[in-house]
Amino acid sequence: AQSVTQLDSQVPVFEEAPVELRCNYSSSVSVYLFWYVQYPNQGLQLLLKYLSGSTLVKGINGFEAEFNKSQTSFHLRKPSVHISDTAEYFCAVDTGRRALTFGSGTRLQVQP
Amino acid sequence: DAGVIQSPRHEVTEMGQEVTLRCKPISGHDYLFWYRQTMMRGLELLIYFNNNVPIDDSGMPEDRFSAKMPNASFSTLKIQPSEPRDSAVYFCASSLRRDNQPQHFGDGTRLSIL
Numbered sequence: 001a002q003s004v005t006q007l008d009s010q011v012p013v014f015e016e017a018p019v020e021l022r023c024n025y026s027s028s029v030s031v032y033l034f035w036y037v038q039y040p041n042q043g044l045q046l047l048l049k050y051l052s053g054s055t056l057v058k059g060i061n062g063f064e065a066e067f068n069k070s071q072t073s074f075h076l077r078k079p080s081v082h083i084s085d086t087a088e089y090f091c092a093v094d095t096g097r098r099a100l101t102f103g104s105g106t107r108l109q110v111q112p
Numbered sequence: 113d114a115g116v117i118q119s120p121r122h123e124v125t126e127m128g129q130e131v132t133l134r135c136k137p138i139s140g141h142d143y144l145f146w147y148r149q150t151m152m153r154g155l156e157l158l159i160y161f162n163n164n165v166p167i168d169d170s171g172m173p174e175d176r177f178s179a180k181m182p183n184a185s186f187s188t189l190k191i192q193p194s195e196p197r198d199s200a201v202y203f204c205a206s207s208l209r210r211d212n213q214p215q216h217f218g219d220g221t222r223l224s225i226l
Contacts (some may be wrong), residue, residue: 042220043217043218046214079130094212099140099145102155105155
């Protein structure tokens with residue numbers, strides 16, 4: 001069975017600073033990887049996805065993530081955050097055998 | 113285009129009552145998923161459908177929970193009888209395919225069982 005670990009439950013950061021949200025997964029087979037964002041009182045919205053090909057994927061709102069197969073990681077990055085990026089971020093994996101398995105989420109708190 | 117539509121947005125009811133949550137997926141999507149989100153357990157997949165047929169219901173917590181999809185544009189999640197521990201946000205999502213296509217989420221139903 002696959003699992004997803006988001007190492008940080010909360011990440012405080014100042015506006016315009018860079019940020020990295022960490023995600024590690026475990027799976028014995030090839031995976032598809034996703035990052036979703038959840039704003040308060042809303043559903044999840046897709047930020048980006050890795051299916052195959054280039055290991056660096058770019059998403060919406062200036063976010064990007066890098067797939068590292070040897071480290072089984074899919075960390076999310078943004079070079080300069082805004083107050084509006086304050087939200088909860090979820091990493092998810094799909095091995096093709098079952099629906100998405102989500103991590104526990106990381107709350108990004110951008111401070112002025 | 114309309115996204116996934118869930119109703120009601122909020123539901124407060126007393127324990128023992130029947131609760132019905134509703135979902136309208138995006139037109140043309142043939143996969144539909146029901147999730148539950150709580151502080152303690154995070155996001156959990158309850159059940160998903162393909163072409164209106166339940167494929168995996170192993171996440172349904174117990175027999176008090178049931179889900180149906182009578183047609184391609186409508187699904188229900190029912191809890192009977194409800195208990196306080198069922199309090200959570202319930203999300204519905206739909207996608208074109210199950211694996212490498214993104215799931216589109218509704219805004220959720222916040223359920224409180226008193």
